[in-house]
Amino acid sequence: xxxxxxxxxxxxxxxxxxxxxxxxxxxxxxxxxxxxxxxxxxxxxxxxxxxxxxxxxxxxxxxxxxxxxxxxxxxxxxxxxxxxxxxxxxxxxxxxxxxxxxxxxxxxxxxxxxxxxxxxxxxxxxxxxxxxxxxxxxxxxxxxxxxxxxxxxxxxxxxxxxxxxxxxxxxxxxxxxxxxxxxxxxxxxxxxxxxxxxxxxxxxxxxxxxxxxxxxxxxxxxxxxxxxxxxxxxxxxxxxxxxxxxxxxxxxxxxxxxxxxxxxxxxxxxxxxxxxxxxxxxxxxxxxxxxxxxxxxxxxxxxxxxxxxxxxxxxxxxxxxxxxxxxxxxxxxxxxxxxxxxxxxxxxxxxxxxxxxxxxxxxxxxxxxxxxxxxxxx
Amino acid sequence: xxxxxxxxxxxxxxxxxxxxxxxxxxxxxxxxxxxxxxxxxxxxxxxxxxxxxxxxxxxxxxxxxxxxxxxxxxxxxxxxxxxxxxxxxxxxxxxxxxxxxxxxxxxxxxxxxxxxxx
Ligand SMILES: Cc1cc2nc3c(=O)[nH]c(=O)nc-3n(C[C@H](O)[C@H](O)[C@H](O)COP(=O)(O)OP(=O)(O)OC[C@H]3O[C@@H](n4cnc5c(N)ncnc54)[C@H](O)[C@@H]3O)c2cc1C
Numbered sequence: 001x002x003x004x005x006x007x008x009x010x011x012x013x014x015x016x017x018x019x020x021x022x023x024x025x026x027x028x029x030x031x032x033x034x035x036x037x038x039x040x041x042x043x044x045x046x047x048x049x050x051x052x053x054x055x056x057x058x059x060x061x062x063x064x065x066x067x068x069x070x071x072x073x074x075x076x077x078x079x080x081x082x083x084x085x086x087x088x089x090x091x092x093x094x095x096x097x098x099x100x101x102x103x104x105x106x107x108x109x110x111x112x113x114x115x116x117x118x119x120x121x122x123x124x125x126x127x128x129x130x131x132x133x134x135x136x137x138x139x140x141x142x143x144x145x146x147x148x149x150x151x152x153x154x155x156x157x158x159x160x161x162x163x164x165x166x167x168x169x170x171x172x173x174x175x176x177x178x179x180x181x182x183x184x185x186x187x188x189x190x191x192x193x194x195x196x197x198x199x200x201x202x203x204x205x206x207x208x209x210x211x212x213x214x215x216x217x218x219x220x221x222x223x224x225x226x227x228x229x230x231x232x233x234x235x236x237x238x239x240x241x242x243x244x245x246x247x248x249x250x251x252x253x254x255x256x257x258x259x260x261x262x263x264x265x266x267x268x269x270x271x272x273x274x275x276x277x278x279x280x281x282x283x284x285x286x287x288x289x290x291x292x293x294x295x296x297x298x299x300x301x302x303x304x305x306x307x308x309x310x311x312x313x314x315x316x317x318x319x320x321x322x323x324x325x326x327x328x329x330x331x332x333x334x335x336x337x338x339x340x341x342x343x344x345x346x347x348x349x350x351x352x353x354x355x356x357x358x359x360x361x362x363x364x365x366x367x368x369x370x371x372x373x374x375x376x377x378x
Numbered sequence: 379x380x381x382x383x384x385x386x387x388x389x390x391x392x393x394x395x396x397x398x399x400x401x402x403x404x405x406x407x408x409x410x411x412x413x414x415x416x417x418x419x420x421x422x423x424x425x426x427x428x429x430x431x432x433x434x435x436x437x438x439x440x441x442x443x444x445x446x447x448x449x450x451x452x453x454x455x456x457x458x459x460x461x462x463x464x465x466x467x468x469x470x471x472x473x474x475x476x477x478x479x480x481x482x483x484x485x486x487x488x489x490x491x492x493x494x495x496x
Contacts (some may be wrong), residue, residue: 099425168474173462177379178443225425230443233379234425243420314422349444376381 031078031099051089051112059113065304069249076253080356083250088157091122091167091243095182098202111163121162123153140168159209160194180232191216197361202355213215241314244321245303247364251324251355252297255331259289259355262335287330295323325360332357382419387442389417391435405434
């Protein structure tokens with residue numbers, strides 16, 4: 001049985017997020033500085049949207065992945081940077097939701113919910129690389145009652161603002177992949193330092209930076225499945241499979257914003273005495289953009305639906321991320337062409353969206369890695 | 379270590395227990411073709427699934443994810459990590475030329491371990 005309709009609750013959810021975004025995010029998104037960003041994060045917290053997958057018993061909305069993807073799409077259409085803050089928070093919370101014990105859930109998940117909610121970060125990539133897990137040099141040495149963490153993580157979204165960082169580290173340097181563990185590090189932990197926040201090309205509202213760990217002491221209860229050696233690698237790959245579906249939703253939101261802007265422009269810009277949308281070349285470009293977005297959205301929904309059903313979703317989420325990120329890059333560039341010269345000016349929405357979309361083929365595993373994930377399962 | 383390696387371990391542990399793919403699949407609650415794909419490494423396993431398989435086959439989870447090479451290590455993990463840190467500290471004091479010599483020696487050790495084959 002196939003059903004593409006949204007439930008009444010999902011429709012109400014979208015309309016309330018859209019309504020809030022149109023008043024509190026979109027008008028400020030392009031020029032937002034730190035003050036506006038804080039206000040936007042407050043708006044998200046007011047609606048409990050910083051990490052909508054957190055179960056209700058820990059103060060969250062308890063949304064499934066399909067509903068969460070709807071939220072991420074709406075936020076990305078309003079501000080890709082803000083949506084990236086949410087997507088990173090969702091990623092950081094996922095290992096806790098999937099495999100955390102009661103104590104971990106009680107301590108960490110409420111930090112992401114309610115009016116005082118903050119963001120969280122997920123840290124895997126290191127200066128030496130992000131695609132190859134064997135290069136990981138952040139390591140945790142086993143102590144009597146926990147671990148000592150040393151190393152450096154790079155390009156971490158929400159660096160410096162995260163309430164906690166979900167860190168992937170090796171516990172055996174000669175058997176890295178199999179020894180991976182997932183550690184929960186409070187944002188104020190001694191020995192944790194944000195070394196640098198980068199000037200990025202796009203998703204500018206999201207702080208992206210380098211964090212360093214020097215002898216950070218981690219109690220056993222801050223290690224996910226601390227007693228189960230070998231669990232980290234599987235949990236990591238599973239978490240990425242979920243994260244990819246959410247980045248896919250983020251891509252759909254960016255592409256949709258570009259289409260809406262280009263369509264509005266094409267209906268109002270006159271050339272040769274008629275709106276440019278009446279020129280077949282422009283109309284067909286818009287048709288292709290809309291068709292590609294629909295394809296990307298359906299693939300995103302399918303991946304999220306499989307996750308919600310507890311089915312195998314690895315290939316579906318890699319395919320969705322591969323397609324949606326490519327579509328977002330194509331659609332934003334096509335929109336820039338439709339806008340003509342103004343689409344090339346700094347401060348123009350489309351110029352910003354082109355830069356926002358650029359990162360989508362890199363984060364959450366590059367698109368080469370998505371192809372590896374897909375082809376290994378054919 | 380890859381999903382293919384994990385699959386090989388599942389097959390070995392299943393055969394050790396004397397289960398057919400159908401029998402194990404039934405106990406795990408998946409189809410025989412899904413289990414076959416897990417064993418071939420053509421389908422990703424999630425943590426809860428491997429935990430279930432490990433329990434049924436009476437093996438710790440670590441058995442399935444430990445890479446084959448790790449079985450050659452005899453020192454405890456913490457000792458080896460400490461030695462690793464010491465080696466890295468030494469390396470950081472070497473000249474580029476000395477590091478090249480170390481690399482050549484590592485190549486030689488790998489060549490010797492592979493039985494002298496490329
Ligand atoms: C804005 C931004 C935000 C980010 N946020 C986070 C975050 O929150 N947390 C986090 O952990 N990381 C984050 N990252 C890092 C991101 O996940 C990595 O950049 C990505 O995984 C690639 O790693 P790398 O940059 O080291 O490139 P490399 O791994 O060095 O890859 C370089 C190139 O080689 C290709 N390549 C590498 N290996 C293979 C292979 N086996 N087969 C085929 N091609 C290959 C890659 O596809 C890529 O094109 C972020 C990055 C950016 C730019």
